[in-house]
Amino acid sequence: MSQTVAVENGDNGKGYGWMFRHKSVCYVILPEHVAGRHPRITLTSSAPALTGTGTVSKPFWEGIDLAIATVRGAIEERCSGTLSDLALTPVERASRTAQLERLTSAGEVMRDPITIDHFTYRTFTARRRQDGKAIRQGTSGAFAFVGNKPVGMAIKSPEDTTGLFIRSDEIHLNVNRYVNEIRAPRAVAADTVPSMPGALPLVLRRTSAPPINPQYAPENLLGAGPYVFDLSGRVTIEFDIPGEGVSVISRVLITAPSGGDYSLPHEIFVEVSPFPGGGRYFALGRFQMGFDGVLDTGRVASRNARRLRLTVLNAWSDGPVAIEEVRAF
Numbered sequence: 001m002s003q004t005v006a007v008e009n010g011d012n013g014k015g016y017g018w019m020f021r022h023k024s025v026c027y028v029i030l031p032e033h034v035a036g037r038h039p040r041i042t043l044t045s046s047a048p049a050l051t052g053t054g055t056v057s058k059p060f061w062e063g064i065d066l067a068i069a070t071v072r073g074a075i076e077e078r079c080s081g082t083l084s085d086l087a088l089t090p091v092e093r094a095s096r097t098a099q100l101e102r103l104t105s106a107g108e109v110m111r112d113p114i115t116i117d118h119f120t121y122r123t124f125t126a127r128r129r130q131d132g133k134a135i136r137q138g139t140s141g142a143f144a145f146v147g148n149k150p151v152g153m154a155i156k157s158p159e160d161t162t163g164l165f166i167r168s169d170e171i172h173l174n175v176n177r178y179v180n181e182i183r184a185p186r187a188v189a190a191d192t193v194p195s196m197p198g199a200l201p202l203v204l205r206r207t208s209a210p211p212i213n214p215q216y217a218p219e220n221l222l223g224a225g226p227y228v229f230d231l232s233g234r235v236t237i238e239f240d241i242p243g244e245g246v247s248v249i250s251r252v253l254i255t256a257p258s259g260g261d262y263s264l265p266h267e268i269f270v271e272v273s274p275f276p277g278g279g280r281y282f283a284l285g286r287f288q289m290g291f292d293g294v295l296d297t298g299r300v301a302s303r304n305a306r307r308l309r310l311t312v313l314n315a316w317s318d319g320p321v322a323i324e325e326v327r328a329f
Contacts, residue, residue, distance in 0.1 A: 098152075
């Protein structure tokens, strides 16, 4: 299944990107200039077309035409690439032929043969193999493939017959560091929080970290306002699920206040217990919050539950951490 997506930015500029999933979050890699000036981009998959929204971050070193966006919406169903796909082998690095993958207006995948002319440490140039014509404008963000392996992303189509590409292993180096290190920017305001009726009732039982101020108490998790705390070691948050019988949990949604002054949780371990007094817990999994302030586990294997426990393992940046709402389904 193609991971190439069509991108449209807030100024009606167009290009492409490539999706991958990392620790339960779907991301898209694209050139910074395709992302544009605004924090939101629209994404469209190959046919049958699904759409989604990307929340853009530009955390990389000055001079690299690279951005990353957290993906939300129906298009997440197609997100099956992995970051390791960008880590090239010597065979792929040595190839001097590839195929440039793009999408037609109808969402059909098309691949044009290209010849790789010149490799540098971070980039390579390439031209269309059959006719030698220029790799046209609007190709930015499209990836060149050797077989099914993405080897580089188009970032520039000069006036002559060559296109300039960032090597996939250079992208992998920068993106891998970003998504695995706890040093991301504050959240961009999120407007893509899933609207899902039917949440289970939750009653806060306890937390292991006091709020930084009484107005940011953990009770806010079930009401208005955020719970804000200092993250020194791991912080646990436990909820009871009231009711006469045992409930079933198959999805958890956690949001953090976006556009504020607080850090976002990075990784959260989610567990449930079927026992009234807690005791033994069973893992739903370890999940990562996107830098848009949304952690959605998606549908996971259903578990009987009388208690829900969250363990905040780390945060995207330094300073007090905020969580706004927890919902279970």
